[in-house]
Amino acid sequence: MKIVYRFLLLTLLLLFAANCARTGRPEGGPKDEKAPLFVTSIPPYETVKFNKKEIKINFNEYIVLKDLNSQLVISPPMKNPPLISPQGSSSEYIKIQILDTLQTNTTYIFNFGNAVQDNNEGNKLENFKYVFSTGTYIDSLTTSGSIKDAKLIEAPKNINILLYRLDSSFTDSIIYKKKPNYITSTLDTTIFKFTNLRKGNYLMLALQESVNDYIFNPVTEKIGFSTDTIQFPRDSVVKKPIILFKEEQPYQFKRAKEVSKGKIEFGFEGAAKNMQIKVLSKVPDNFKSFSKFEVEKDTLNFWFTPFEADSLNFAVSNNNFLDTLTVRLRKNKIDSLVINSSVSNVLHFRDTLFLKSNNPIIKIDTSKISLFDKDTIAVKYKAFLSEKENKIAFIFDKKPVEKYIFTALPDAFNDVYLVKNDTLRYRFSTKEKEDYGRITMNVTNVNSKNLIIELLTGTKKFEVVQRNFISTSQSIIFDLLEPKKYTIRVIIDENKNNKWDTGNYLKRQLPEIILYHKEINNADLRANYFLEENFIVE
Secondary structure, three states: OHHHHHHHHHHHHHHHHHHHHOOOOOOOOOOOOOOOOEEEEEOOOOEOOOOOOEEEEEEEEEEEEOOHHHHOEEEOOOOOOOEEEOOOOOEEEEEEEOOOOOOOOOEEEEEOOOOEEEOOOOOEOOOOEEEEEOOOOOOOEEEEEEEEEOOOOOOOOOOEEEEEEOOOOOOHHHHHOOOOOEEEEOOOOOEEEEEEEOOEEEEEEEEEOOOOOOOOOOOOOEEEEOOOOEEEOOOOEOOOOEEEEOOOOOOEEEEEEEEEOOEEEEEEEOOOOOOEEEEOOOOOOOOOEEEEEOOOOOEEEEEEOOOOOOEEEEEEEEOOEEEEEEEEOOOOOOOOOOEEEOOOOEOOOOOOEEEEEOOOEEEEOHHHEEEEEOOOOEOOOEEEEOOOOOEEEEEOOOOOOOEEEEEEOOOOEEEOOOOEOOOEEEEEEOOOHHHOEEEEEEEEEOOOOOEEEEEEEOOOOOEEEEEEEEOOOEEEEEEEEOOOEEEEEEEEOOOOOOOOOOOEOOOOEOOOOEEEOOOOOOEEOOOOOEEEEEEEEO
16 A cells, blocks of 8 residues: 555656646746836936946846847937847846947937847837936927828838938038937838927938938938928927938949940939930941930940941030040950840730840841731731830731731841841730720819829839820720739829929929829729729819
8 A cells, every 4th residue: 555655646746846847838828918018227217417328228027139220219319329238139138338429418219119029929019218318307399290102102111210400500411411310210100200309490301221320322212301390399290291202313424334246335323314425436437336225224235336446435425414435345246136026925905016136126128027817818017116225116907816927037137237137936816805904084183283194003013004194184094904903193293394203302392293093003903894983183
């Protein structure tokens, strides 16, 4: 009996020891969903006459700092960033070592955003701040507002909002050289809020920064600004959203390099609408050249008939700017002629058959080009060379549910180097008209402004399907549309130049307004479906 008793006692002791050794929450217990709590700090929160070099902030549990570099905003900014620990490990406290000389009579805010999280479950202590003042009181004024993008439907996140005090030291150029008086961030929203502000008049900016230095770099960054002076305590809410935009940069010639025999790339920055290339060197009588801008790149391509020379001298002009340069010629091989069709299998009714080439085509022999339908009946067409791009358009009357064969025999096309094409043959077909949809947009132009109506497709990057210019109220029909997602927007063309114009900070010029239709906004259009909507533009 004693043996059985001892066995039972030993079993119970082992089970008890095993249970005591277990860590973590019991199986089936409630999950910890509570954020860490700020307990105490040395010096205390909202200390005045602050003169310390170290701050210790204590919490009720172990915490970690996540994405501190993007989450932490110190206002006003410090020239020498403080050392903050621990990072990469858990702790019950945050230690801040101040390396900068603090401004006198100034309220400082360390806004950790959502960086403070508990170590186990990752619960966030949202918008945690530590505040102190080097003066005798804590500034207490607040303001809030929102941002939006001039062109994008959804505004980007993590936008810095800056306040510059309008005092005797303020100049318009201060934003390019000096950090602001106050900073906050939108983090993962489009809303911003400032706290602990001082009474006064301010310039308010928004920056989408490539580097968080709070200095505006117009080459790489977007900017937005309030056209009104922000006055505290009057402006506790900024009613108009701040519009982000990318400034158009002034023209600047950058480089020229030979990329293949008979082809030179001229790189530039900014607006180069009137950019022209002139050869200054002596060239043969049969010398020909062609220049075209590369689509969506700051590059002007220059093709020329090759000849024996070590270099070429050029004058590159754009309005009042003139650069002269020499390009060394060292390449021995010209680019082979490559021609591709814009149509693979289906030619939609709104599309055009294009042949795209890498080199400019200078000669077309239509006697060597044929277009036949499925009954081998010749289809009449007209060919047009594009002035802007290296492509040829073939225009013909497209019939529903038809099959076509396009053939170009050798020597149908000659490029700038007199290189001929090989045989080209493309097969494609058309669909029923019932396979397409239609959108009718009834535009009410209340103030008879110049409007640019654009039908767009795509999500991350828009492609313009159709563009209309109107100055009155009227209905616009977008017909024979492929079943896909569409967006409609209206540009209010204030300067009547038939294009969208961005803003300019120094000129205090806002970008032209873009309005997106609420219903036709990434909306699906089905086949054989007719959609009609209204758009009121005031």
